[in-house]
Amino acid sequence: MQKLGNYITGHWITGDGDGQPLFNAVTGQVISHATTQGLDFEAILHYARTVGNPALRNMTFQQRGRMLRALALHLLAHKEKFYTISYQSGATRIDSWIDIEGGIGNLFANATLRRKLPDETFCMDGDPINLSKGNTFMGHHILVPKEGVAVHINAYNFPVWGMLEKIAVNLLAGVPAVVKPATVTAYLTEAVVKEIIASGILPEGALQLVCGSAGNMLNYVNAQDVVTFTGSAYTGVKLKSHPTILNESVPFNMEADSLNCMVLGPDVTPDMPEWDIFIKEVKKEMTVKAGQKCTAVRRIFVPENKLEDVQKALSKALAQTTIGNPLNETVRMGSLAGQEQRNDVRQQVQKLLASSQIIYGSLDSVTVVDADAAAGAFISPLLLLNTNPLVNEAPHNVEAFGPVSTLMPYKDIYDAIALSKMGKGSLCSSIITASPTIAKQYVIGAATHHGRILVLNAACAKESTGHGSPLPTLVHGGPGRAGGGEEMGGLRGVKHYLQRTAIQGSPDMLTAISNVYQPHATGITNEQHVFKKYFEALQIGDQLITAKRLITSEDIDAFATLSGDHFYAHKTNTDFAGTMFTEQVAHGYFIISAAAGLFVDSFEKNPVLLNYGIDEMRFTKPVYAGNSIYIRFTCKEKVAQELKEANPDVPMVQGQDIPKGIVKWFVEIFDEHDEAVGVGTILTMVQMKNYSI
Template identity: 70%
Template sequence: MPNNKKENNDLSLPFRRTGGKLGNYVTGNWVIGDGDGQALHDAVTGETIAYATTKGLDFASILQYGREVGNTNLRKLTFHERGRMLKALALHLMEKKDAFYQISYHTGATKADSWIDIEGGIGNLFANASLRRKFPDLPYCTDGDPVGLSKGGNFIGHHLLVPKEGVAVHINAYNFPVWGMLEKCAVNWLAGVPAVVKPASITSYLTEAVVKEIIASGILPEGALQLLCGSAGDLLDHVMAQDVVTFTGSKSTGLMLKSNKTILEQSVPFNMEADSLNAIVLGADAEPGSPEWDLFVKEVRKEITVKAGQKCTAIRRIFVPEHLLEDVNIVLGKALAQTVVGNPLNDKVRMGSLASSGQRDEVRSNVQKLLASSQIVYGSLDSVEVMDADAAKGAFLSPLLLLNEKPFQNEAVHEVECFGPVSTVMPYKNLDEAIQLVKKGKGSLCCSIVTANDKIATEFVVGAATHHGRILVLNRECAKESTGHGSPLPMLVHGGPGRAGGGEEMGGVRGVKHYMQRVAIQGSPTTITAITQQYQPNAKGVQSSIHPFRKYFEELQVGDQIVTDKRIITSADIDAFAALSGDHFYAHKKDTDFSGTMFEKQVAHGYFILSAAAGLFVDGSELGPVLLNYGIDELRFTKPVYAGAELTIRFTCKEKLPQDPKDENDIPKGIVKWLVEMLDESGEIVGIATILTMVKKKNAAQSEGEMEKKPG
């Protein structure tokens, strides 16, 4: 390693000492790389503000440290502990967000742009923290339902998910230096896997500032996060089969990284999110003057100008009914003309600069390729009027609207992406053509259709779905609450087929599973119950002289079980329940002619059987740990119950889920799932349900007792 010089934790440091090097946080230390490094510039002024270098770092040791220290520490924690860790980190970063905004302006981002990056990134931490409730309070979890493998029911299979024993290597794009890191790390941390983050160098100074605060907080266990500000060097040459690599950026760079010899030989999972030619379609019903017309104009303008068009999800292709082509060009041109470009620190500015002059030059070069078959209908490629800034020094570019009148003949518009404030309008004749045209992008992260016609929406979504990772149907009903075309959401998958990289990330529980190993397990129901901490059908119950409802949350064991006394179901019971509930379905009447029906005679209501079951298994005549009935997850009635049947209940603790106190006055408690098996006199199951109760924790009762003992 180069010198282990500790970095100052001052967030504004890189901008107060022009020309200073960014720190790399590796193997538990802030380390400065060797050599001069890459110069990083203020996107607005062109001033050199820092240098980034990883020269001299031992990438093999960095990865090994992550596996041995970070992975070991994280995989010991349960999902609930990891989730609470994410929440604590989100709250901490929210307190520091103002400092991040000040640094973000140097990337050319306006305050609105920075909100997406900074608070959007922190929002991913919050969203994944709440996701812990979908998982057990264990370091691992089951996947799907158990599978019976024998006639007698004593040999079953299940699927288990355990954290991978490697690290998540994230190679991120320059456009979202905060969101790009946190949206990925939130997921791998929840899964129990540490991260090595390699942000794009040109905006890595903002990523470094956030990581400084994360490390300073002490919230994450040691080794959970490492940061590389500079070149990735030979990092990927040292990955192993238990690692996961993700990449966000251009298709060409992604393919180069994905073809790394070590990644191929070790079968390392590689998730690629490549920039794509995302599209929006104006439905044929969205005529000028309609709410959908206005929504369309607003959405297109936003997607062209937010982050100066530097979003992997930004709209690059605009498809409109051919008879509305001229109207659309005029109205979009007027909308873009209202966009003030300039210094993002100025409150009047609505679009800042691109992230660097190099990125601006690349956009100009790609626009020139499009102009071979398209024409500019708004904006200028060579000049732009800016407010409170020098257009020559900053990476500014005018919003550009292009027109291509023959989208089926000209392929460049479906192949060349301009990663900036550029989009092309094209006509279509009918919905089939619109579907064909959006598919010509050969795979996109997202697509939108603006329509109030559900038939059009259905036909389009089903037809276009194969080529897109996400589709937004935008109309007046959802507009006020819609998050928009370009906003990936933590609980929905992000990624896309083909050109978009063929990858998938986020997506709630789905995303967490990308960092876990799925293994099929086989054994007896009792053994599988012990492993999964979820009661499996036919497992041996745990008998106790204490009724389960008399036990506190901590005292309950998965498998605690009682078998109740019998109750004879009578015709009078059925009549009384019908009178009480008002349910006089023909099968519950004893004078019904049952010829040609599924029943032999008067049958008991299913809900009466469940109610009778509760009367048999509930023990709540005195105040106890059970606070309330929380609900029913699953309920099935599997066999008719006739008058004269003898009902017995097998009642078993199925799973325990702790709950976090809402505030200091909340009662410590958890949710307990119970398997309710309703049996008749032959021992056959006539009904089965999973009910939930809220159960007090023992320490809550002790605390209440201590309060009572205190002098008043």
């Protein structure tokens, strides 16, 4: 008997007993069996905490990010073997692309987040806070990786994406994972994990896999762990209420299936491009993955005077969907993941039919291509109609997790907003409209009950990722029924696995702890100009205090002529009565330009390659003609850059592969009274003398 492997405590092992049979969703044949019987879940979590966690915590964000990128490239090179296995789940090539390459895309996206993070094992959060008049006591927030493990309990509909979108985040944060995929499609998750482990890219203990029941694993989680769940709201509530989760205050992130909705704006008519966009989007969301998406559209709201036209257009569009064996190139919708899933869909549809009627499709029969409809888990797309949605609650409470949606009328946009909220919290909603006014009304009115809202029109439709596509840079989750959690979201998601701690102390002490120069800390001064130091030689706190420069009226006039900025306050002949100024004031941009002239060492080549930009700049006090300024210029933070990969088809450009890093400089501009007139952060690109990344 063939059984799936569990990768735990550094080894591949199979569980005891026969386990649960796993079936080919297209043919009905047994693929394998899955069991976790006999596994020691306490030991699995202990291994993650004591082996995987220290290994990841000792890596910097830059190293973890490069690790994710290497893993993404490796999996991309092996993607075809995953496609071959994915067909057995009833997925078409497009369905599998969303799952497989969408999941790999999450690795790439999270890998790029390293550019927003320091080359440290931790990071600072937010801005420093001065807590004293004498500038000797301050506060800040630090984020450090939790010392536990991320336990991911995933759904069956995305066996690759569901795993990779979660582990990408916890691995970047420096926390290992134990992945428990839904058993019915665990064979695909197992194949991907086998390739991950074989690559040797992740440190040992960073990833473990259990295929089958989670057993008593949640008995052994603690406050340093994070548990995430994707699946039904019913199961999610049971897990969230687990005594250990409650007693240990274990962070629990829940992303539950929800009754997502799509709204056709009252302004859209059949002759508008938005009409066709709406019909196409609804059809796609009903049939992609055979409707087995947590973000799939379940409720369709249209103006009551367009109900009949929409019904006809949707029925025509759905009739063009070829159903059958996903290996057949003509097929556009495959099967559900298994017979059990089909039985559940049929049961849920029966509940909906108590107040609705089927207007397209059949609950009991379906025409398929190159397959046996009875042996495979095939089902027809089903479009239902409910004409009184404000009274009938079933469409807002019952979810059939397949190609099933209910069409419902509304009177006006406020009616549509009220109906959208009757789902009691959704992952996503879409409104298709050409009217900015209607779009704003809907977004502001419906946002309290939705985790994401797509506003779709002709301007963005071509490049839109669509209603049902969560993106790694945006939060994925929703309030209420949707679970109240957040996944992904760029740096927001990473912070779920980091402990935020407020730290207080002197500027010098917090600079030493954070390795980021804090305002009012003691600078490091010496005879060598800071611009003459290579990247490696620069220290946090290296500081230059410049000579003074007198700002004259002639300077201000010349800058106005050169820049074309003749704002009234920069003119000598302005009547300043009733203004914020008493006399001719220098341009803020002139002051920062003059500052550069003071701190830049420009007489010979040096390791500074270029000015990379300004993160922020504030002008805090007017500088008038006759005032003098000087600069305190301090090395605030350093982030090494990787060499760009050489392109053999492109001739080498001078300087293209120079080893370098970005240096952030804290710039303080003072007047002759030692009062700050400007403050900001300037970035330079600085050459390395030795390259070690």
